[in-house]
Amino acid sequence: xxxxxxxxxxxxxxxxxxxxxxxxxxxxxxxxxxxxxxxxxxxxxxxxxxxxxxxxxxxxxxxxxxxxxxxxxxxxxxxxxxxxxxxxxxxxxxxxxxxxxxxxxxxxxxxxxxxxxxxxxxxxxxxxxxxxxxxxxxxxxxxxxxxxxxxxxxxxxxxxxxxxxxxxxxxxxxxxxxxxxxxxxxxxxxxxxxxxxxxxxxxxxxxxxxxxxxxxxxxxxxxxxxxxxxxxxxxxxxxxxxxxxxxxxxxxxxxxxxxxxxxxxxxx
Ligand code: URA
Numbered sequence: 001x002x003x004x005x006x007x008x009x010x011x012x013x014x015x016x017x018x019x020x021x022x023x024x025x026x027x028x029x030x031x032x033x034x035x036x037x038x039x040x041x042x043x044x045x046x047x048x049x050x051x052x053x054x055x056x057x058x059x060x061x062x063x064x065x066x067x068x069x070x071x072x073x074x075x076x077x078x079x080x081x082x083x084x085x086x087x088x089x090x091x092x093x094x095x096x097x098x099x100x101x102x103x104x105x106x107x108x109x110x111x112x113x114x115x116x117x118x119x120x121x122x123x124x125x126x127x128x129x130x131x132x133x134x135x136x137x138x139x140x141x142x143x144x145x146x147x148x149x150x151x152x153x154x155x156x157x158x159x160x161x162x163x164x165x166x167x168x169x170x171x172x173x174x175x176x177x178x179x180x181x182x183x184x185x186x187x188x189x190x191x192x193x194x195x196x197x198x199x200x201x202x203x204x205x206x207x208x209x210x211x212x213x214x215x216x217x218x219x220x221x222x223x224x225x226x227x228x229x230x231x232x233x234x235x236x237x238x239x240x241x242x243x244x245x246x247x248x249x250x251x252x253x254x255x256x257x258x259x260x261x262x263x264x265x266x267x268x
Contacts, residue, residue: 020060021060021061021062021063021066022060022061022062022063023058023059023060024039024043024048024050024055024059024060024061024068025039025040025043025057026039027061027063027068027077028042028043028048028068028070028075028077030077031068031075031076031077031245031248031249032244032245032246032248032249033070033075033245033249040057042070043055043056043057043059044057047070047071048068048069048070049068049069049072050066050067050068051066051067052067061077063077063078063079064078064079072256073249073252073253073256074136074252074256075249075252076134076137076248076252078134080113080133081132081133081134082110082113082115082132082133082242083130083131083132083134083137083242083243083247083248083251084109084110084115084130084131084132084240084241084242084243085128085129085130085230085232085235085240085241085242085243085247086105086108086109086128086129086130086131086235086239086240087126087127087128087129087232087235087236087237087238087239087240088105088108088121088125088126088127088128088129088224088237089126089237089238090123090124090125090126090237091103091123091124092104092105092107092108092123093105093123094117094119094120094121094122094123094129095117096114096116096117102123105117105129105131106131108238108240109131109240113133114133115131115132115133116131116132116133116138117129117130117131118130118131118132118137118138118141118142119141119142119150119203119227120203120205121224122206122209122222124222125222125223125224126221126222126223126224126237127152127153127222127223127224127225128224128225128226128227128230128231128232128235129224129227130227130230130243130251131240137248137251137252137255140252140255141228141251141254141255142203144202144203146255147200147201147202147203148201148227148228148251148254148255149199149200149201149226149228150199150200150201150203150224150226150227150228151197151198151199151224151225151226151227152197152198152199152200152208152222152223152224152225153187153195153196153197153222153223153225154195154196154197154198154208154212154219154221154222155193155194155195155219155220155221155222156193156194156195156196156212156217156218156219156220157192157193157217157218157220158192158193158194158216158217159186159189159193159194159217160186160194160196160215160216160217164215164216164217165184165185165186165196167214167215168182168184168196168198168211168212168215169181169182169183169184172210172211172214172215173214174204174207174210174211174214176204179200179202179204179207179211180200180201180202182198182199182200182201182211183197183198183199184196184197184198184199185197193217193220194217196212196217197225198211198212199226208222209222228250228251228254229247229250229251229253229254230243230247230250230251
């Protein structure tokens with residue numbers, strides 16, 4: 001993936017950290033790529049690059065500044081990066097500081113190191129929210145051209161028929177333009193309403209609520225059940241947990257894969 005200019009390390013090639021740095025296999029193992037032996041094999045197979053150059057065994061790196069990729073996917077090797085998955089309850093604002101003094105999502109996770117929410121859920125929306133201090137990953141995940149899929153459970157008024165579902169899937173005309181193709185399926189009906197599973201790739205303000213309203217089925221309750229590769233049915237509202245290494249790598253891969261797709265689309 002391409003790093004945003006303000007976040008990426010300086011473009012240096014083949015240099016060694018001034019203090020000698022850390023052994024590459026140790027840094028890879030810490031990032032969750034397996035045992036040091038397994039990481040040596042990755043290096044030996046030519047799958048690991050440092051600042052764009054294929055690394056060889058014996059390579060040392062400065063995790064603060066060097067960019068390490070495995071199979072083209074950037075690894076979070078900088079020390080001090082944290083990643084929390086929060087099940088946001090309703091009536092909490094998705095911001096680091098609310099001028100009106102309302103409870104914020106940042107109040108629900110540890111104070112230090114300071115983290116920020118990736119993307120936004122409305123005050124009354126519940127569900128999975130990522131908080132991190134990894135600016136590069138956050139940038140990739142929220143960049144409009146790489147929108148990762150976000151899955152919502154929307155409890156709506158009335159039961160959407162085939163035509164309404166087709167409109168949700170094909171694109172709904174909203175005041176800020178037509179929505180991109182989405183997935184939408186009916187999962188449950190009740191005497192007065194229905195539950196829909198909706199998957200969108202965009203991240204417009206109150207998008208799912210506006211889409212449902214536009215097709216005549218206002219949302220009564222909205223819960224995000226998946227964010228890219230992240231899912232968790234066991235977190236109670238207000239609870240959080242640190243991401244596992246495999247989940248962090250899956251997020252980096254999602255951003256990398258999406259950006260590759262976009263480049264292919266652009267080339268077509
Ligand atoms: N769409 C909405 O309408 N609200 C959210 O919080 C997220 C997506």
